[in-house]
Amino acid sequence: MHYHQVTLKNGLTLITVQKPGKLFSLNLGLQVGSLMEGDQEKGICHFIEHMLFKGTVYEDNETLNRRIEMMGGDFNAYTDYISTVYSVSALREELLESLNILHEMIAHPAFSAEEMEKERGVILSEMRSALDDPEDITHRNLYEKAYATSPLRYDVIGTEESIGRLTAEDLQRFHHTHYVPGRAILILVSSYSHEEAGILVEKTLGQWQGSKTPPIPWVFEKNQPGIHTDYKDMEQSTLAILYSFPLKEEEKLPLRVLNYKLGQSGNSILFRELREKRGLAYDVYSDLDLTENIQNLVIYTQVSDESLENTLEVIQEILEDIKTGAYFHQDDLNMMKKVMKTSIYGTLDSIHDLSAFLLDEVLNHQDPREFEKDMAKLEKVTLKDLVAVSQKVFSEPTIFMLRGNPDDEDHTDYGE
Template identity: 50%
Template sequence: MIDKKNSCKTTTLENGLQVAVIRKDGALFSCNIGIRTGALHEGPAQKGICHFLEHMIFKGTIFRSNKTLNEDLEYLGGEYNAFTDYVSTVFTITALQEEISEGLGILNEMVRFPAFPVDEMEKEKGVVLSELKATLDDTESLTLNLLNRKAYRKSGLRTDILGTKTCIKGFTRKKLADFHSKHYVPGNAVLTIVSPLEFSLVLKIVKDIFGSWTGDAPKKNEISFEKNRPGRFKSSKQMEQSAIGMLYTFELEEHEKLPLRILNYKLGNSANSMLFRKLREEMGLAYDAYSDLDLTDRIQSLTIYTQVHDDSTEVALDIIKGITEGLAQGSVISDRDLEVMKKVMKTGVMSTLEDTHHLCSSIMDDLIEGDPPMKFLEDIEDLEKITLVDVERVAAKVLKDPTIFILRAGD
């Protein structure tokens, strides 16, 4: 297993860029550059600008056209991608280790010198608006978006990361360029690299490429935690099945997060979870049922989702409530369950350590959240100390007063 002390080095360049370098044997390198600005930092007239900007970063730089940039990315022979979430925007490259200088050079050029060609902007608006419309056709996406709108009164979580139709149509080159110049600065960025190369060599490459980048961290819109609004809400849509979404929000201390992650595995995050076993295997009501945990600071939520035949909606909802209420009362999980869940978490960590890309992304997540890199290694040590009492306490704290949204099949 990777030794954190000898395999991971962190530094902050003079320009403010935070860098984490991990040495891992193998033929590949992976790098992520993350901007600490996401959908929750957007103003009312900016909804979707982080995601739209992410798209436009791939549409050419002041040195390379759209076609040339993407051909050069392809020529690396690996994988490249990007994503936007509520607190960050991240760009990734994974390729053969001999491509590290070229890969980092292209990434540097993309995030620092995008061209924002007007013709490409107009075409991309159509692409993103199509993407937004697709969420209305996707039952799961629509249900979870509507669930958030019912659960929150003020939070930016009410709005899809893609933004709104009005805002997307209103984006101009100037608005994009102004947002970019404010947020795409080294003082607001994190760079993570996993490769087999020596630390000194990687750091030299990083300084040579990113050292001339300038800009301090900007003042951003404050993100505050909002408790969900408890209650049951519903709507209808012409479709084949009905969907059920449940949302819990909470504010946990650091030591409570690991027990909750263990609980989530048992509740709905494995093929043998309580939700899956009951709703699918025992009752035959649903093809899938899951729970999703978000421990991002100032978001902290747990979501449950499933789809069932409309006639089975109330039965399925009663089953879900029975499971969550039983967990909250501390009468469901056994010592064997706890042992299995610990093994599952350990397996997940080991899988991350084996995969260059996943390891790089995991460390990026740590740094964006303000955690030490490779925090999961600390979690492995702490895992052995977790008891059933710890899990039961966090279940009682979290699994109460949910927002329930039902999207029923109908006209």
């Protein structure tokens, strides 16, 4: 991988990877996400992300978005717990225009009060539409029950109350403090040489000014164990189980391997046991987040209400069996190693996946080339390592059930 990293004079971190091709893919990540928001600011990072597409001091909303459209590529953004990311993929010759647009959006947003009121309605509509999604409701309630003080209790989008009270001045103040080049990382994968790419970035985002502010600290919080239940008029019930854990660096790779076989693959343990053997669920998955100071694993499924308790028992039995060494054999481990290698090489071959992957690594304070070492470490992962990490992870879960029988008289919340 033809990789190069440099810090510009204004503090922006630039990472370029030279790959032949007619397209480029870039990700500009700001190290500010919902975990950094104050109690009165919930959803402000996501709101700012929306507003950066609503005009700059140089041109209005319509003109800006026409310029983006004329590039003929993909221009997008998202906000998560630790970052706000702007991504662009387009033809090679559109790189300079893309960087110009990004610079204007990032450094000189208009924050028009009129546009903000329109976007407030859009965000509130987005928020309310999620109330019709059982999976979304389940995850939101699960995190709210799992954490007592962590900002993880709140959805990235914020609350109706917080979104309703934010002003243009609030957004401007937060943007001025946190949208600074010293907290920005630009990953560019293209056929440009490192020198050529550096010149283009220096001409555009290199002109972005702002003093770096100290990072806003947050600490790991262990989930609060318990079983919680709520009700909604719907056809099926949902079940979500959350485990959080402080892991050592050397334990993360075995957990990634374990999680793939647990609930990520098409032939996962959970899928095979719940759907293929017992016919309890159409789909089931596990999701692993190893972001610093988050570190949790969530299992989710949807089943008929009469099967809910049985499904929970089966999952808990599976996890207990895994902790004793069941389910995993050397052939399984060898297969999972091949799958992970295939995934890594697939990422390297795609400019879009590679750009996103490298940004995730840097945002998590990892050497972006660490995957090369992981390939060697992967060969040394043993069945004993999988058992050891499962014993550390699978204990004292937070469980949330959204039941599809609102007339049930037993509305017990066992976590209270």
